[in-house]
Amino acid sequence: MDNVKLEARSLCAGYTSDILTDVSFSVRGGEIMTVIGPNGSGKSTLLKTLAVQLPRRGGHVYICGADADKIQPRERAKKISVLLTERVNASLMTCREVVEAGRYPYTGFFGALIDKDREAANEAIRLTGSEGFAERDFNAVSDGQRQRILLARAICQQPEVLILDEPSSYLDLRHKIAFMETVRRLAEEKNTAVIMSMHELDTAREISDSALCLKDGRVFRSGGADDVFTAANMTRLFDVSEEMFERYINTYNKERM
Amino acid sequence: MKRRHVFAFIALAALTVLALCLNLAFGSADISVSETVGILFRGGSGTSYDIITKIRVPRAFSALILGGALALAGYLLQMFFRNPIAGPFVLGVSSGAKLTAALVMIGAAASRVPLSSAAMVGAAFIGSMASLAFVLLISRRVRGMSMLVVCGVMIGYICTAVTDFVITFAQDSDIANLHSWSVGSFSGMTTENVIVILAVTVPALVGSFLLSKPLGAYGLGEEYAVSMGVNVRLLRTALILLSGLLAACVTAFAGPVSFVGIAVPHIIRRVFRTSKPIILIPACFLGGGIFCMLCDMLARTVFAPTELGISTVTAIFGAPVVILMMIREKRGGMNG
Numbered sequence: 001m002d003n004v005k006l007e008a009r010s011l012c013a014g015y016t017s018d019i020l021t022d023v024s025f026s027v028r029g030g031e032i033m034t035v036i037g038p039n040g041s042g043k044s045t046l047l048k049t050l051a052v053q054l055p056r057r058g059g060h061v062y063i064c065g066a067d068a069d070k071i072q073p074r075e076r077a078k079k080i081s082v083l084l085t086e087r088v089n090a091s092l093m094t095c096r097e098v099v100e101a102g103r104y105p106y107t108g109f110f111g112a113l114i115d116k117d118r119e120a121a122n123e124a125i126r127l128t129g130s131e132g133f134a135e136r137d138f139n140a141v142s143d144g145q146r147q148r149i150l151l152a153r154a155i156c157q158q159p160e161v162l163i164l165d166e167p168s169s170y171l172d173l174r175h176k177i178a179f180m181e182t183v184r185r186l187a188e189e190k191n192t193a194v195i196m197s198m199h200e201l202d203t204a205r206e207i208s209d210s211a212l213c214l215k216d217g218r219v220f221r222s223g224g225a226d227d228v229f230t231a232a233n234m235t236r237l238f239d240v241s242e243e244m245f246e247r248y249i250n251t252y253n254k255e256r257m
Numbered sequence: 258m259k260r261r262h263v264f265a266f267i268a269l270a271a272l273t274v275l276a277l278c279l280n281l282a283f284g285s286a287d288i289s290v291s292e293t294v295g296i297l298f299r300g301g302s303g304t305s306y307d308i309i310t311k312i313r314v315p316r317a318f319s320a321l322i323l324g325g326a327l328a329l330a331g332y333l334l335q336m337f338f339r340n341p342i343a344g345p346f347v348l349g350v351s352s353g354a355k356l357t358a359a360l361v362m363i364g365a366a367a368s369r370v371p372l373s374s375a376a377m378v379g380a381a382f383i384g385s386m387a388s389l390a391f392v393l394l395i396s397r398r399v400r401g402m403s404m405l406v407v408c409g410v411m412i413g414y415i416c417t418a419v420t421d422f423v424i425t426f427a428q429d430s431d432i433a434n435l436h437s438w439s440v441g442s443f444s445g446m447t448t449e450n451v452i453v454i455l456a457v458t459v460p461a462l463v464g465s466f467l468l469s470k471p472l473g474a475y476g477l478g479e480e481y482a483v484s485m486g487v488n489v490r491l492l493r494t495a496l497i498l499l500s501g502l503l504a505a506c507v508t509a510f511a512g513p514v515s516f517v518g519i520a521v522p523h524i525i526r527r528v529f530r531t532s533k534p535i536i537l538i539p540a541c542f543l544g545g546g547i548f549c550m551l552c553d554m555l556a557r558t559v560f561a562p563t564e565l566g567i568s569t570v571t572a573i574f575g576a577p578v579v580i581l582m583m584i585r586e587k588r589g590g591m592n593g
Contacts, residue, residue, distance in 0.1 A: 048480075051483075051484055052483070052484075053480050053483055053484070072486075073483075073486035073487075073488065074486040075486075076486065077484065077485050077486035080484070081484060081485075082480075082481070082484045084478075084480050084481065084484075086478050086479075086480045086481070087478070088477055088478050088481070089339065089478070090476070090477055090532070091532060092526055092530060092531055092532040093476075093531075093532050097532075097533075098477070101473070101474060101477055101481075101485070102485070104470070104474050104485040104486065104487075105485060105486050107470070109467075109470065110469060110470055110535060111469065111470035111473060111535070157485070
């Protein structure tokens, strides 16, 4: 067993034409891979394609060794869950109900929850530290709490692969750290593979085991986090001068980048 | 099920029975309550017997079932468009159904072909689907839900204008009652009508109920629904067909009835404080039935023997609910 949870081979993706071409990578259980790159480089397109929100335009995706095309939607939902940037309007739902929605692929025809489903929801709520507001109305809690609930929903789906599209966008520093700690714990305890797109390079470097850099619809660099997150790579990836990069980004950990 | 929901369902059931009784007991003909009870349980004969069994019973039941159908159609359209002010009337679905139904009615009258209730429902269904297709086409091009509603209202006006035009120039005594139908009314229902109404509405209600689980997931957003394994395309098609069929059935028999489709699901959501379709679907159906029965009773009795159009009464009670809803919406979401 090589423990590869998700693998992409020569993936091409896009809406009406290829936005991404020839993307290949693999993610193992317990590994956190961040996807970084400039705006419009295809990060969201990649994640949407992996989550099968967008049909592939070429190449192959393997989920736990099986061709993604040959997996039934319901089975796929037990393997991959997502946290997207799409706004969720869950009016008249408590936070707990939103989390419980993640049990969808496991419940019966009418979606009734059994004890096992409630336990999974409780555990997801505990893992994300959401006990304090679980019974409150989803639309009444703060952005940061909402994001934790949506993560709990994704966790509640008990996936092998967790896909997070810019999950830290709405979070302040404290919640961002708490969020990343939760993701780390999940990867370690449940052997979940995590694929996460991010803008914040410092956070990405801290959380990642590996990284995939996208630029102009192609893979610019990929590999272990230490090899990818270098000042030379980052300045070329984002087309910024080394001087500017030093001034704005690299002020805290000069010795490392 | 939570205790709140159990109590609310018991209250809805009690109100349904109460509204049915009121509708059977009161009307333009003066029949005492004890006489009504006697006729219902022991039978009888004569004018009073005929009024109760041939007029009031079919009318009350058609108001109950069609009201439920209308509220359910509204709820399904609101889920589809993710918009609490969507409904068969504001989106022009009822008016579309009215147009094709009127055309078929006049055509049948002119060529002296007897028209069955089922054929009327079929004709109305074509109209409701045409309107929905048009609204869907527009919804891809406009951003924002208020624009969608404005477009729906415009479609409604166009259809109504054409219908009025056709009715004005159709000079046939057979369509004498077309006018009261075209403004909306539960009058003139027969037992045969009620059977056809049941045959269309009950399967649609059961079908909607069976969609409860995917519908709940769809409520979180289309992309999340896909990621949880919902066949979104199939679900959306089913929603359109079911809501179109329900709205068509109502329009074929009672003409266009306004505001029930928006106001009732809204009140029901407030009372039940949930978004779970498995609870809201039966609750909306009962709520719509109660609302329409009570409105129809007012329409018949307030200015008896003159009858008000059913939409006149539903608008008086329904429109303020919609206005309140829009004000609350602006103030910060649907929570509360």
